[in-house]
Amino acid sequence: MSKRGKFITFEGIDGAGKSTHIQFVGELVKARGLELVSSREPGGTPLGEKLRELWLHEAMHVETETLLVFASRREHLAQVIEPGLARGAWVISDRFTDASFAYQGGGRGLSREKLEVLAHWVHPNLEPDLTILFDLPLEVARARLDATRDLDRFEREQADFFMATRAEYLRRAAEAPHRFRVIDSTRSIADIQAELAHIIGALA
Numbered sequence: 001m002s003k004r005g006k007f008i009t010f011e012g013i014d015g016a017g018k019s020t021h022i023q024f025v026g027e028l029v030k031a032r033g034l035e036l037v038s039s040r041e042p043g044g045t046p047l048g049e050k051l052r053e054l055w056l057h058e059a060m061h062v063e064t065e066t067l068l069v070f071a072s073r074r075e076h077l078a079q080v081i082e083p084g085l086a087r088g089a090w091v092i093s094d095r096f097t098d099a100s101f102a103y104q105g106g107g108r109g110l111s112r113e114k115l116e117v118l119a120h121w122v123h124p125n126l127e128p129d130l131t132i133l134f135d136l137p138l139e140v141a142r143a144r145l146d147a148t149r150d151l152d153r154f155e156r157e158q159a160d161f162f163m164a165t166r167a168e169y170l171r172r173a174a175e176a177p178h179r180f181r182v183i184d185s186t187r188s189i190a191d192i193q194a195e196l197a198h199i200i201g202a203l204a
Ligand SMILES: Nc1ncnc2c1ncn2[C@@H]1O[C@H](COP(=O)(O)OP(=O)(O)OP(=O)(O)O)[C@@H](O)[C@H]1O
Pocket: 012, 013, 014, 015, 016, 017, 018, 019, 020, 021, 144, 145, 148, 155, 185, 186, 187, 188, 189, 192
């Protein structure tokens, strides 16, 4: 029987640099001769990708938003994450449950208790082995996003939403230092990649 794989999640406010670095980390994993599964939330399955379209573009109540992302997550766990880990793959997900605590909890003000209930329901025995939090001031993230693309309904949120989202991410990182690594994302891509190589190299 193969050794269970590792579950690595990427987090941060919009424009923090997750997508820029996910492929680099994937290459590091493959260079170790391991199977790589690279995925994202919301999404990662055919159903999840349909939910993602609604999620990014339809206005909805915060609890509807939260339940939809946990529904997408349940499917993602069943179809992608759990089978991948069981066969020994390293699974990298662009966002997971920390995003719900940061965005729906910190940003939108949904109670932590409700989020805990959903997290315990949907993945009672699973937390990431490693969570890489790309952290940077809102103004820097915003300037990077504005330079690149049309914004979705989250990316169009106001400054106070993102300040609260970032603060909740940092609070969670401080609460779980055993799995979080906080990356100062204001640095150059090369500097960040050097740090990521060190972090992934240390993951046994
Ligand atoms: N360290 C960096 N220095 C300068 N620019 C960067 C850096 N990292 C990323 N960028 C640029 O910032 C923009 C946003 O980066 P990226 O798409 O990786 O962010 P993201 O966290 O995936 O955002 P989202 O969550 O909204 O998808 C891109 O144009 C990217 O090239």
